[in-house]
Amino acid sequence: MSQPLTFGMVGGGRDAFIGAVHRMAAQLDAQARFVAGALSSTPEKAVASGGDLGLAADRNYRTWEEMLDHESRRPPAERIDFVSIVTPNHAHFEPALAFVRAGFHVVLDKPMVLNSTQADELVAAVDKVGVVFGVTYNYTGYPMVKQAAAMVRDGAIGPVRKVFAHYRQGWLATRLESTGQKQAGWRTDPARAGAGAVGDIGSHAENLVSTITGLTLHSLCADVSTFVPGRAIDDDASVLLRFAGGAKGVLTCSQVCVGHENDLAIRVCGEKGTLSWRQEHPNHLEFTPMGAATRVLTRAGPDAGPAAAAATRIPSGHPEGFIEAFANVYRGVIEAVRAQREGRKPAGLATQFPTVRDGARGVRFVERVLESGRAGGRWLTLE
């Protein structure tokens, strides 16, 4: 077995939610070790957070700039192999670009950046420097999502006709941001989040559609809403989709659906069959071939294939969840880094994680949805 890679983290300190998930996910397979961090935009809090987590004092940085500077100056074999950036959205672009340019591999949270200008710049930088760059559209890490994508690719349902995707939450059904709740605070602040429900969860749904179907979105028409009075950002959207080649779709996202926890789901109807998957019951994939009864596929069960099995750690029937899926994104990045170092062509998971291009496409999708919404629900094409 190879040595674990080492990584640092930007953001993810005290009170953060997703940082801890990244650390569990990155280290689940003992293929990476968390060794450095600049865990908050407030230097004191950054250092205190790093202490909580047992970082060595000399790699417990006050700012990401400091981390970048010091790590760059360590001998290559002793610097972090990659950095995970898990700050609020508005603080993605600068550190990501800087680490890329300095030659570090990067894992970045979604939505990648605030606008497509930034996205294009980041893509260009990644292309130029050639680092591995993963974007944590973590839901695509679920084994049954990989299974679904493989089945579509292999023709199990024939050419896709119609896609239904939804992502419904209810936690913002009231004006939670006015209570001081940290997550609600930045996620509903246009300056820090860029977009609301569309950026936070609609972008996950877009990525799921794209990953599973492989279709290219041609145009869309969106009805974007802010239902909660006093809120400064969108909290709901419904989007009609038209794909190149004639497939169509509907994508809805909402954070005001009382009682919904994390109801992300997709249904893909092709000429010869249908696939259906729900994030809250992620270990199953329903598959109905034309003229046959619905089959309930499980991770490594019969009728499922190598795509799911390769992303699975334990036997079917033993549920895997969110953290394991998240960890699959990291496995992909880690394997891609190793492949690059060893001059191998990446294969398997190393080819399946969402990249800077998925990130850029997602940013463009969010932009266009909001633009269509502002125009009262006009059809817009995606170049």
Add this chain to the structure above:
Amino acid sequence: MSQPLTFGMVGGGRDAFIGAVHRMAAQLDAQARFVAGALSSTPEKAVASGGDLGLAADRNYRTWEEMLDHESRRPPAERIDFVSIVTPNHAHFEPALAFVRAGFHVVLDKPMVLNSTQADELVAAVDKVGVVFGVTYNYTGYPMVKQAAAMVRDGAIGPVRKVFAHYRQGWLATRLESTGQKQAGWRTDPARAGAGAVGDIGSHAENLVSTITGLTLHSLCADVSTFVPGRAIDDDASVLLRFAGGAKGVLTCSQVCVGHENDLAIRVCGEKGTLSWRQEHPNHLEFTPMGAATRVLTRAGPDAGPAAAAATRIPSGHPEGFIEAFANVYRGVIEAVRAQREGRKPAGLATQFPTVRDGARGVRFVERVLESGRAGGRWLTLE
């Protein structure tokens, strides 16, 4: 107990599907007796079908005109109390209007007529003559749909914000109409059906939304498709909805979703709670009040109310289905006829069945969806 009413039927002979359902539904509670019919547009087939079903020879008519004529001339106490019209869509308007004008109560299948001009004329005739007129949007007959409507009306979920409705079938995923299948034949023929998926099933979804939420549709934007090559009519649509007062919605209907049998479902999210119901599991209604766990309500179980109980024949846990729901529409019509005769104000089920106004609203909805679709997905208001 009152004497059962008597009824005749137009359409519904040999090879028909829905006619037999109407007869079972109408007679399930022994409150109506099937005594007359003009069961096919082909006179010989009409008479043969009536013979199959045991109609007396003198009330087994060759045409609906003959039935109307003969029944009108019978003594009032001996003529049919109401007529059920279950022909293909294009053959609804004429007999419906004629029976109404002759003073017969009418039950008519949906979509009610082919266009809003006909619909308006029928509404005017019903208003003028004052007969009872039911339209078999049968899904609103389910007890848990009545429960949901009562809960929305009583404020259980607060003002509605977002409605999700879908109706997915797969039986027309191939060009079944080219095989000689009778149902597929007329339902995909523009001349006989008027509209395809939008009229056949989208109209049911519209009625379900309207019945449960009580909202008035203000405008819509539709993407209407014909996915199966060679088909002459729509087989799929996705519709964005905006209601008076600010609620929004998404309604999708499709007959090309392989593997879907009769997947009609609705989810209504209000400021204070959410309701969710699926036709294929009709005996349950999920209710999530703000800040509480989801409750699974059953027909006459705890936490459900009188609206569901009044439409229920047997204890919860003993499933009721499609026929029983259909029969509830008939119970409503029958009770309304009796109330009218006895000079009573209708109450309970007699006020809950879909009327000529529901039918007219449905026709207008179908028209507008198709118009929006033809315009490439333009927003249109409903006057």
Add this chain to the structure above:
Amino acid sequence: MSQPLTFGMVGGGRDAFIGAVHRMAAQLDAQARFVAGALSSTPEKAVASGGDLGLAADRNYRTWEEMLDHESRRPPAERIDFVSIVTPNHAHFEPALAFVRAGFHVVLDKPMVLNSTQADELVAAVDKVGVVFGVTYNYTGYPMVKQAAAMVRDGAIGPVRKVFAHYRQGWLATRLESTGQKQAGWRTDPARAGAGAVGDIGSHAENLVSTITGLTLHSLCADVSTFVPGRAIDDDASVLLRFAGGAKGVLTCSQVCVGHENDLAIRVCGEKGTLSWRQEHPNHLEFTPMGAATRVLTRAGPDAGPAAAAATRIPSGHPEGFIEAFANVYRGVIEAVRAQREGRKPAGLATQFPTVRDGARGVRFVERVLESGRAGGRWLTLE
């Protein structure tokens, strides 16, 4: 189409539950007409109930003896074709035997009679006279139960190894019988019911096991309980089953499981596959063949066969329920009566309804379970 048969009913008057279900079920397909009755053991109530239901005065009898006498003296073509006996358990045997001996076909509720001596006498009488005799183990009327039975018979799951059956209700979790509730009253009265949960619902589970697996029960060991203080009869039992040939099973029944409405279910594991069915979601049957994913079969959907289709009235996806399943028992009886009259060998549904032998086996099962329970849970063989 043949003329509908006519039938009379013993029991099932005002306040009764199951009588109305029998009338709906018997007449659902317009193949039988309810024309006579002795609807209560209280003559005045009997007559009042018959009036409610529109019985002709001369066939609205005060007692079943009167009905038997009068109907027997009518000309054969004008007497009832069969009688449905829907009284409490203790009032099954006498009228059933008498009608059989008089040559009437009979439909009788379960448990058939109070003990196996009565059961044997009834079997002998039916054999001697040769009438059609159906016992309303109505759950076996569900299409997917017929599908399951056909699949076991056809070897789809190989030889059966293990059977799990349960029937859980919660309505007797408190001492409801002390409140004057009529159903609870007789069902918990040893004199009128004979047995409690074991007779009322355990017998249904036994019949379901027998019908689907075709296995012969060899021995059993039962733990029988009365959980509610003050109750005079069993309200819960757990039974280990051993079948001839080596298969084994577990059958549990309880009426004190709070929150359970009518949770009857069966799971049959064979050497080559498993079947699973639940009464509260009766339109689906789960089938897992060895080495393949679970398939969800629907009534007339793909991968289901003629057994289910023949017992189905409407397309899959349009739910059928309890009444429709009950009606299938009546269809079987009616078709058997017709076959007998016309000298035809019965086929299809006419061979599938539960007969006097199912009834006798059920009585013996109940006896043995209670006997084992009284002995503290001893293994007993069934001869």
Add this chain to the structure above:
Amino acid sequence: MSQPLTFGMVGGGRDAFIGAVHRMAAQLDAQARFVAGALSSTPEKAVASGGDLGLAADRNYRTWEEMLDHESRRPPAERIDFVSIVTPNHAHFEPALAFVRAGFHVVLDKPMVLNSTQADELVAAVDKVGVVFGVTYNYTGYPMVKQAAAMVRDGAIGPVRKVFAHYRQGWLATRLESTGQKQAGWRTDPARAGAGAVGDIGSHAENLVSTITGLTLHSLCADVSTFVPGRAIDDDASVLLRFAGGAKGVLTCSQVCVGHENDLAIRVCGEKGTLSWRQEHPNHLEFTPMGAATRVLTRAGPDAGPAAAAATRIPSGHPEGFIEAFANVYRGVIEAVRAQREGRKPAGLATQFPTVRDGARGVRFVERVLESGRAGGRWLTLE
């Protein structure tokens, strides 16, 4: 934050399944580090496995005896804090006893040992030495199991009347052990496993029943089977349970139920309510209070309490699975070790993990079930 503890492992090398799960689970929260091992009973394989996993050469031991010896001689601050023993069942007792006697805290897989003599000796040793001793009845680590246990303890369902537990798998439906499959090999070998389905999975079900209900088993009656020809060990059992105080239960376990992956479930019916939980959908707990609709509780959702929340890492709706539940057992052990070191009274998770007493009770349960089975299904009391 405290420093992570360090641990060693006995067993769990190449080809093992559960060892890797233990390592992921122990380290998920970064509260423990895997630093030593004797990973196989074959010294060469042990060392090779340790190399795979990056163990330092001087702590990559050839045998557990060597590990015990060397670690014991390291300075206290540098020796492993605890040892995880994940060998096949027959190789549990010796190392467990030895490490306990040497003062190491221990985590041991279940069933703990092969017989109650060994179990009693181990209990005595743990009591004498005072180490922390956890047994990985990992299913009790699920948040909703903790929630259920807390609700029963708090009276939410009143005194328990009836418990239904089952654990069904299908992977041994054929004679897999004859194919050379390693897991099947030792698990069906009486010498190495001690018991078959009863020990492997029945013991999990027993622990789940005991953990959630808090009831003490008084007596049992078991029907134990070996369905697969040629198999040397039990592969199926059905057990009737009687608890002190009058509650009753049924526990079934089987490894020949084709199509079942890991179907462990429990349903507890009390005088005032019912709880139901299924391992394959572990993030939900159904709760039906008397006279109210069923509620679907989620990990940290409304109506759930602190017991679930304390065992949860991420928000409800983001599924947690098997590994996370397993990790909760480790968290409990780790917190108990820390509490002991710091002289604190253990609280929360540190009081909830299964201990040597759970292990001993489980061994006794397995013994009695097999004894009852050998006696043809006789009732036996548990002292």
